[in-house]
Amino acid sequence: MDKIDFRSDTVSWPTPAMRQAMANAPIGDDVYGEDPSVNELERLAAAKVGKEAGMFVASGTMGNLTAILAHATRGDEAIIGINNHVYRSEAGAMAVLGGITPRVLPTDKFGRMDPAEVAAAVRADDPHYPHSRLICLENSYGAAAGYPIEPDYFARMRQVADENNLAIHLDGARLFNAAVALNVDARQLTDPVDSVTFCLSKGLSAPVGSVVCGSAEFIHKARRVRKSVGGSMRQAGFMAAAGIVALHEMIERLADDHDHARLLAEGLSQIPGIEVDMELVKTNMVFFSLRQDVPCTANDIAQKLGEEANIWVGGRGPRHFRAVTHYWIGEAEVALFVETLSDIMAGVV
Ligand SMILES: *Cc1c(COP(=O)(O)O)cnc(C)c1O
Numbered sequence: 001m002d003k004i005d006f007r008s009d010t011v012s013w014p015t016p017a018m019r020q021a022m023a024n025a026p027i028g029d030d031v032y033g034e035d036p037s038v039n040e041l042e043r044l045a046a047a048k049v050g051k052e053a054g055m056f057v058a059s060g061t062m063g064n065l066t067a068i069l070a071h072a073t074r075g076d077e078a079i080i081g082i083n084n085h086v087y088r089s090e091a092g093a094m095a096v097l098g099g100i101t102p103r104v105l106p107t108d109k110f111g112r113m114d115p116a117e118v119a120a121a122v123r124a125d126d127p128h129y130p131h132s133r134l135i136c137l138e139n140s141y142g143a144a145a146g147y148p149i150e151p152d153y154f155a156r157m158r159q160v161a162d163e164n165n166l167a168i169h170l171d172g173a174r175l176f177n178a179a180v181a182l183n184v185d186a187r188q189l190t191d192p193v194d195s196v197t198f199c200l201s202k203g204l205s206a207p208v209g210s211v212v213c214g215s216a217e218f219i220h221k222a223r224r225v226r227k228s229v230g231g232s233m234r235q236a237g238f239m240a241a242a243g244i245v246a247l248h249e250m251i252e253r254l255a256d257d258h259d260h261a262r263l264l265a266e267g268l269s270q271i272p273g274i275e276v277d278m279e280l281v282k283t284n285m286v287f288f289s290l291r292q293d294v295p296c297t298a299n300d301i302a303q304k305l306g307e308e309a310n311i312w313v314g315g316r317g318p319r320h321f322r323a324v325t326h327y328w329i330g331e332a333e334v335a336l337f338v339e340t341l342s343d344i345m346a347g348v349v
Pocket of ligand 1: 086
């Protein structure tokens with residue numbers, strides 16, 4: 001890569017094996033269902049998460065939107081955590097394009113809603129109310145530094161959903177980070193949900209795309225929604241080919257990213273003036289912040305990291321940072337980050 005980029009795992013470039021696969025990909029018109037690479041990717045993705053069928057989409061946002069619109073319709077309500085990506089960072093798509101109201105609930109520090117509060121939020125069948133239809137979950141949980149939520153939580157939500165005739169959609173943008181960190185098969189996290197979206201373009205390093213998975217009937221509906229939002233692509237096999245490599249070669253190695261994040265967090269926590277909540281460091285993200293008395297802003301520090309070592313880091317407000325590890329970040333990059341920030345902080349505290 002051309003910089004040492006800790007802003008997100010989305011910045012990761014495709015691997016050499018992916019570029020090779022893309023160049024040689026068998027292709028066809030996917031709107032006719034004739035792209036062999038897309039078909040293979042969708043089959044493989046569905047198998048990984050234990051669902052009948054998959055649908056390749058342009059982004060995680062499109063995956064969540066097409067899934068939600070396949071589950072719910074105008075006047076319906078979706079129960080969702082207050083800092084869930086779908087609610088907070090997808091331009092209000094379910095309301096804008098679907099007429100679906102988010103019913104927002106608080107989460108704990110790790111991104112979990114209280115199952116009893118979810119059950120209590122379900123509306124009575126009364127003409128005053130929207131119709132409760134869906135629960136939206138997320139794993140790993142981005143707003144909690146990518147915390148991997150355990151299978152038990154999803155099983156409990158399944159129970160609430162079944163008792164109240166709701167569907168569950170899981171935004172699993174970083175599903176495999178969660179599975180690898182918890183040392184469970186991804187299917188343990190996805191068996192309790194009706195549909196799941198996961199991203200190929202984040203830690204799995206593919207250049208573009210996500211996959212939505214669910215029952216064959218559900219994916220049939222979702223394909224119509226994808227068409228309606230202009231998301232049907234033609235020779236998408238060039239991109240699917242990178243996704244196939246991602247699913248074959250890039251899942252187990254996410255453990256390396258988690259080790260690197262841990263190493264980074266430990267290094268950062270030793271720097272005077274820097275605070276890290278180690279309890280949240282379980283996957284490939286590190287949230288850290290400037291101690292209250294440090295007389296500069298996160299922006300000042302981020303700028304210096306760029307100038308001094310071509311290191312790019314994400315900001316999360318005036319005193320908070322986010323650093324994310326991925327395929328192109330190794331131990332040397334982590335060490336350089338810690339050393340450079342250490343020098344910068346020595347000059348300000
Ligand atoms: C990145 C992300 C998305 C959206 O993916 P895009 O491909 O950027 O649209 C959705 N949910 C979570 C948790 C994410 O991290």
